[in-house]
Amino acid sequence: MPELPEVETVRRGLEPVLVGASITRVEQRRPDLRIPFPENFSARLTGRRVERLTRRAKYILVHLDDGTTLIIHLGMSGRISIIGTGMLGAFTHNQGGRDAHDHVVLRLSNGAEIVYNDPRRFGLMDIAVSAALESHPLLAGLGVEPLGPDLTPELLARHAAGRRSDLKSFLLDQRIIAGLGNIYVCEALYRSRLNPARAASCLATPTGKPNARTSVLIPHIRTVLNEAIEAGGSTLRDYAQTDGSLGYFQHRFQIYGREGEPCLSPACRGKVRRTVQAGRSSFFCPVCQR
DNA sequence: ATTGAGTCCTGAAGGC
DNA sequence: TGCCTTCAGGACTCAA
Secondary structure: OOOHHHHHHHHHHHHHHHOOOEEEEEEEOOOEOOOEOOOOHHHHHOOOEEEEEEEEOOEEEEEEOOOEEEEEEOOOOOEEEEEOOOOOOOOOOOOOOOOOOEEEEEEEOOOOEEEEEOOOOOOEEEEEEHHHHHHOHHHHOOOEOOOOOOOOHHHHHHHHOOOOOEHHHHHHOOOOEOOOOHHHHHHHHHHOOOOOOOEHHHHEOOOOOEOHHHHHHHHHHHHHHHHHHHHHHHHHHHHHOOOOOOOOOHHHOOOOOOOOOEOOOOOOOOEOEEEEEOOEEEEEOOOOOO
16 A cells, blocks of 8 residues: 555656656556546647656656646555566566556657556546646645655644644644555554554644654654665565566564554563554554553 | 545455 | 455545
């Protein structure tokens, strides 16, 4: 399930193949994903050269030479594969044949094919005017980038003050911090020794100033994301030799998915518990997360 | 105004 | 073995 680190890994994998190349052919194999494809989707992309590839939260942004930007979200089952180039080390699987869930195929001037596959179709694509990208409906309401300079103790405390929702929901709220998903919220709270059921307001003093918890949590968010991005980078190479998928981190989880197993903290005898918050699983150690 | 519940979708996994 | 049910999850929409 792609969260920020996996999306960033995909972006980095695509960058050397896409940037500088032109899109020579677009194969759109169904009318919609989570939302309909924009009008004339194929025609608007065909012939365009890719100038830059960036990321905002969990969105991949493909900046094109005509002042438009292709916006891609992977949802939860979206995968992007590169086929038929030696640039990432021979992705050759599946070449020629199409999977039923290969929804978009971009043929590039350098001979590569970019295949978007998404069984559950929670992903989406849209095309925006680059100059107005930040005000696009999908991006306008997004909060700060967790790895950028805007995530400060002051900002987090200001949003947390007076909040009645729990920490878990607060950190999943893309309008505050953009890019965190279920897994990395669990991991960051575990490392911070914070119980996901606590009130979000515990991150602020009564006057809305940062406290000790705020300054513990932020570095853990950054560390877990950065470690995951690094792990994605290494598995990217592994995957290039097997099936071509990009991004895979689950061997690094310290808490997520470990219900009933012992807490990994050296001195802790707790067992990992699972609860459901906001319809999503929370994994935590009831002994050391308070 | 927040906040929670419902919704979309399909493959995997578990139960019988 | 195979059918059936449940669950996973991002982010939007709608109701309280």
